[in-house]
Amino acid sequence: MPTETPSPRVNTSYVLDQLRRGLETSLRHSDPAIRARAAEKVERWCSVLEGMARGALSVGSRTPVEGVPAWVTLDVAHGGFATGQLLAGGPLEPYEQERLASLPNPEGATTERSRLNAWFLRDDGQRELSAALHSGCYRVRVPEEGALLTVTWLLGRGESERALELLETLAPLADRLRFYPAPDARPFSPSAVVRVQTVRTTVEQLDSVQLRPQIAKMNETLRVWNPLYDRAVELFLETVRGELPHLAVEGGELVRRPDGQGRVEGGWPCQSWPEGWHERARQLLRDYEAERLNHTLCGKPEHPKANFARLRGFLEQCVADARSLTGRDVGSIRKILASYVTRHGAPGSEQLRRVRDEQARMAAQPTGNELAMQVADRLRALPGDEGLSTLEVVSAPVGGHPIPPHLLEKVERSLEAPIDQLVERGVIGSGEVLATVLPQITSQVGAAGIEDPDLRRLYTAIYAAFRRRRSLLLLDLQHQVRFDELPWVEAIRPFRKSDLGARALARQTLEQVSTLALTSFPQTLLPNKLIQELYALAKGADLKLPLVEELAADIFMGTFSMKYLDAARSAARLLEGTLYARYYDVPTELLLELDDREKRWGKDTSPGFAELCTERAGAKQAGWSVARNGTIIEQAQILTTHNLAVLFEALGLAATLRPALPHLAELCFQWLVRQQSMKIDHWKARLQMVKNTAYAWRQMLFFLSLVERFALQEFLDWAREHVEEQDEAFVRRFEPVMAGLEWVSAGKTFDASGRGGPMGRARRFLGWSDGRHWLLEG
Structure with a gap:
């Protein structure tokens, strides 16, 4: 028998750490958009913490929210913690408020949501849902929004009993959840292409692009402070008698005094005061104060050792009483003027004109956030919940200035194209991202066995919405809610035919996706979300593949379900005598002979496989720690090859x-x-x-x-x-x-x-x- 491993207990330390990080970001980050998003996360983590403290949340359970069935879509924070909020619930959306304003108050409706759900079951509501079914002019953002569409379809087929059974299941939550879809003027149309995100999401990301502080400071200097500095220099140069001050240069090098400072040559400032000079100096000082009220990014103009700040100080002194200037003051002004003339050129010179023209050209260029706003405005004219068929509509230059690559990369995430093309372009850059787009394809594969086009489209929409659900943190070998557990999906199960064509399509897609994932991201484990999609495709292809998930070491239960042993057997058959088996000392004969089974938490487990992994990890001594668990899980990954052997054996990928x-x-x-x-x-x-x-x-x-x-x-x-x-x-x-x-x-x-x-x-x-x-x- 395997060594007993203490069951892990979920505590509040992780939640508190996330809450602390969110608070720090919401208070200290320089980007307002990031602070706002962090504040939203803080609210969610507060909900988690409060729910755990009150006992209203059972973290680790398939039904963590009291009184809410497992099939309800929950708001889930990072790490799998339910916040207690229901994604199909919450405040009314604008289209709901608009509809509600036109409705009478039916009998028995206790909440605004129950009024809306009840209306969609009456004649007018049913006619509207039926029209939406036929036209496709609806959107299912969370799976619950497809429930009453399913009822409508069943009633239209004369399946009243099934429809009533489904309504009985929905009734306890009709006062809280949206069981009706969001209306849309454009038909929902499943496609063979995918996108990483919608146009609306890309617009939001572009709107959040901010000007980098360094660029903002540079532009402020070029546009505001340099012209004022030039005016101050010109004013003092007007007071010079003789040659303009400059630094001595010989052979292209500055001539330095014994103290290392550059030697100043030329005339001296503050020797004569042209007519109107003092008023122009006062105006310059007033202009500076006015500009400083509106431009505060760059602190250099105020730095007491900066030449511009020093020169303004001397201007103020001259305006008040030029006789108060000491010889040292005049020498300092002369040195500032000499440095300026030598570096930039004298006012009116070709050298200074070239410098300022180039700086003006740089300052006139649109900044990154300005270009982002232009691109976002172009996208705003397009449907927000769709993708882009081409980038041409947004990639054209703005005023002759090309769109920077980093902005085009953001836009590319809305590009609709075959999965392999998006992988090649780098838009899909990991197995995790691949898993997020795959439901757009697998939903159509799952719907291939449905003859009715309206139901096929509805099934596709519900499936895609279901795959957007975030996974819960689960203990005791519980599994995540499966698509077929949704009551409205179960209600239409008899109308899905698993014919040869549908199975062949599922298998073909499974092979293509597996090959794409392994060849595009060969160095990484297949992520759990992707494994879920592969499992769904395998089920559609009538293949019973023991695909195994990556287990979390901090909640490891010390045992493995039978599919881990099945996967290890597959690996043993494929790899016996190979480099892999020798390197990891895989006991292939033992695995092929091992056949034990034990019920734990209602699941078939293999104590022998768990004991083997524990022994190979050198973790036989009783105890519990994340590191110890990790060593055991790694041995399970080694013995199963974490799905590689299963896919290679079942799909013939070794030859391919x-x-x-x-x-x-x-x-x-x-x-x-x-x-x-x-x-x-x-x-x-x-x-x-x-x-x-x-x-x-x-x-x-x-x-x-x-x-x-x-x-x-x-x-x-x-x-x-x-x-x-x-x-x-x-x-x-x-x-x-x-x-x-x-x-x-x-x-x-x-x-x-x-x-x-x-x-x-x-x-x-x-x-x-x-x-x-x-x-x-x-």
Whole structure:
């Protein structure tokens, strides 16, 4: 029997830390938009904390909000903490208020929401929902907004009993939730292309772009303070008798006095006072004060040691009583004028004109935030909840000035294109982002078995909305709410046919998406959100794949469900005798023979698999810690290959991807070398880096295990050269990892401590360590 692991307890420390960070950002950040967003997060974390304190929130449960079924869409903060708010509830939206104003108060309706829900079940409301079903002129932002559309469709098909059963399920929450869709003038039309975000979201991001402080200060100096400085210099130069003051230059170099200061030549200022000089000086001082009221970004004009500030001080003294100037004062003015003339040129000179013209050109250029506003204005003319078919509408220059690349990158996130094209352009830059856009495709795959076009479109809209739900923090091996658990989805289950065409489409999409994820982001684990989509596609293809999620070490329950053992068996069949199996000392025979099952928390688990992972992690001693849990979870990932073997075996990817495997291994290696070479100061970030690079190393080994021997040798030669191109400190620190790969590739094995070679210098590279990781030493 496996060693009993104490059940983790969710406490308030994480919530309090998030609340503290949010408060600091909301109070101290320089960007008002970021402060506002942080303040919203603070409110959400306060709701979490209050709910936990009152016992109204059961963190770790599928139903954390008292009296609310699991299928209701919750507002979930970072880390999976429910705030207690229901996303289909809350204040009435404008379209609801407008509708409500035209309605009578029906009997039995206790709230404004219940009035609206009741109206949509009456004749007029049903006619409106029926028209929306046929036209597609509606939007489902959260899954609940598709419930009454489903009722309408069922009634239209004569399925009154199913419709009534569904209404009975919805009734207890009809006073709080929107079960009706948002109206829209444009039909909702599922597409074969995807986008990362809507036009409306991009507009919001562009609106939040602010001028960088350094640029703002520079522009203020060029537009406001330099002209005033020029006027002050000109005023004093008018008082000079003889040659203009300047710094002596010989052979292109300044001539310096014994004290190191530049030698000033030319006439002296304050020798004559042209007519009207004092009034013009007073006007300059008044102009400066007026400008200073409106322009406060740049502090240099007020700095007592800055030449402009000193010159203004002398101006004030001259205006009040020029006779109060001392010889030292006049000398200081002469030196300021000499420095100015030498550096910029005399007033009216070609040198000064060129300098000021160039500065004026720079100051006249639109700033980043000004260009962002222009691009946002272009986008505002387009439908906000859709994407862009092309970038041409917004990428044209503004007044001859091109749109900066960083702004175009923001706009690209709304570009609608096939997934592979967005990956190639870098718009989809990770498996996590891929997972967010994939429901736009998988929703259509899931709807392929529905004959009725209205229901097919509705199903697609509900599915896409459902996949936007944020996952809850769950304990006791509970699973997230599944799409089929939505009562209105269950109600239409009989009308979905799993025919051969739909299954073939699901399998084809599963192969394409898996291949795209593995070849685009070979160094990273498949994220849980993406695994959910792959699972849905596999189910549609009638494939029972034991796809496993990445487990959180801080809430690990000390056991594994049976699918982890099933996945490990798949890996054992595929990898027996390979480099991967030798490197990690995978007990393939034991895994293939292991067949135990035990009920825990109502789930089928494998105590033998949990015990094996615990033993391999060297964590047999009783106790509980995040690090200990992490070492056990990592062993489960090693034995299962975290879904790689399952996908390769079930979909035949080994044959499909074999030509690309050496390149994928190289990408993994290059990525982890870059990560390991980065200077990271924060210890948590360093720990995360080691874990991530160990995962990339494992993926690399998997790819190398399926290539021919000559390809492996070519990789080893290339990898050794690549390592030796790095700095000496990295080579010395990484040498045990590289030596370990070469040791096992030569047919050798590690000892029980994970070492090999002379003096045990070759080491097995793992990410988790119950103690300081040896790669972080020194």
